[in-house]
Amino acid sequence: MMVTAPPFVGHRLHLAFTSLLLILHLILGQLSEDQRVDEYHARNHQWPPLPSNYIPDNSGWRSLFDRRFQQIAQIPDLDAKYNAYMSSVHSALLAPNFTEYGWALTRGPDGLVQDLLHVLLDGLESSEEAEVEIQQHPVSEEYPQELPLMISIGKKLNTRAMEELKLILEAWSGVKLIANNAYGLRVYRNQSKLFMHIDETSSHVISAILHVGHDPNGAPWPLVIEDLYGNTNEVYLETGDMLLYESSKCFHGRPKRYNGNWYSSLFIHYYPHDWDEDRIEMDTHYRIPPNWNEMPTNPESHLETLAVMETSFKEPGCEHEWCGMKNTIKWERSERLEFGQFLSGDGEIRRLQFDEVGDEL
Structure with a gap:
């Protein structure tokens, strides 16, 4: 036809x-x-x-x-x-x-974080975790590492997380959102790395990574994200910290290898109510x-090679296989950052505008 x-x-x-x-x-x-x-x-x-x-x-x-x-x-x-x-x-x-920068750092609701942490610690002690393959998490002779684990938080807690965090993401992005899904708890293990990528363009538009906990003896493991001014940022998360990000707009990943036993977060994805996928x-x-x-006919020979695996990107000639890692801006939560506030690329702490929905948290 x-x-x-x-x-x-x-x-x-x-x-x-x-x-x-x-x-x-x-x-x-x-x-x-x-x-x-x-x-x-x-x-x-x-x-x-x-x-x-x-x-x-x-x-x-x-x-x-x-x-x-x-x-x-x-x-x-x-x-x-x-x-x-x-x-x-x-x-x-x-x-x-x-948003202006495409990412922000904020705090998750304390009650939700504590309930997720309880599920995480219980799950790590049980034998019921399932290994899960994700596209940006390579496993091969070239990239030997343990697959992440997936610890179920149950339907009730999953629904609660999507509802509570939706209010935060709407206040940050300024648009009404529809919940797509929540992944978690995903538990990364020793020598994990994630290639740079953007998320599913049809449904993963405004997203969050709520960090639940990690091996206290492990090395810090940054989330790397390119902002809307072309900067490469390393964001270091502690328990209860939440990265807000435009996940199908800004390339992100964890190109550095993780050195530690476990590192766990909840991943939540939304899209605008008028999104035409x-x-x-x-x-x-x-x-x-x-x-x-x-x-x-005239190749840019001075440029580093870009390799692409499905939707994941790497630059094999650079340290950590991403050339932007040579010049990054490093961020971690300020002790001044409270729930209902966010920190972004200009270093200023601002208040989220919840309007009437803020009291629900």
Whole structure:
């Protein structure tokens, strides 16, 4: 079945018809490269992107992705290359930003944290934990490590966590959210590392990592996140600390190896109530450059190699396999940070605006 677009009769009608095409292509799996390129040109895209195409439009964010797009152009494997464009184009050019920096550090509700900690410690003593594979957690001869454990917190506590933390994330992001899921408790073990990545663009938009506890004798293990000014940040979490982040916008991971017996957090993901996942995915396909599958004639030889495994990124030539680790901003919770406040990229502590819902916590 072939679907032919009608003559252009106005930008708004064109986009409405395009949305219908997107749904049909998704259902039937019939989007061809010619169709994709035609739509790229119909939308008046150009490559390299204009400075004003970046979201947000600032020099640090542009510089971060100008470099990454040049690296992606050098990737010889076409599947890996297309995946790299999908993640990076979505992050740099299409996904809106809801906050200034894309991340913040706050405190979780103490009662919830204590109940989660109790479940964690009980679970670590039992033999019922299940090993779990996650895409950004490599296990191979090159990356020997123990798989993370998964300790169930039960449906009641899971629901409670999603409801209570939703209020915090709505106050931080300024948008009404729909809960997608909560992962946890995930327990990382010795020599764990996670490659840099963004999360699922359809559902993991505004997210949180609530840190429940870790081996007191283990080494500090930072969450690494790129902010919306192009900085690479190392955030060190203690029990009860919560990282708020735009998880399908800002690349993040734990490229340093963990040295310790266990490290456990709860991961919670939400998306805006008006999030159109099908349109967003297809908009990303249509924004990839027409000549993406060609190797450049003048390669940027001074750039470090970027390797892509599914949706995970690494730079093998750099320490910790991520070149941004050479120059990071390090953050940890200030003793002045209280529940209902957050710390972000400018170092200022601000109060979350809960409005009427704040008292519910």
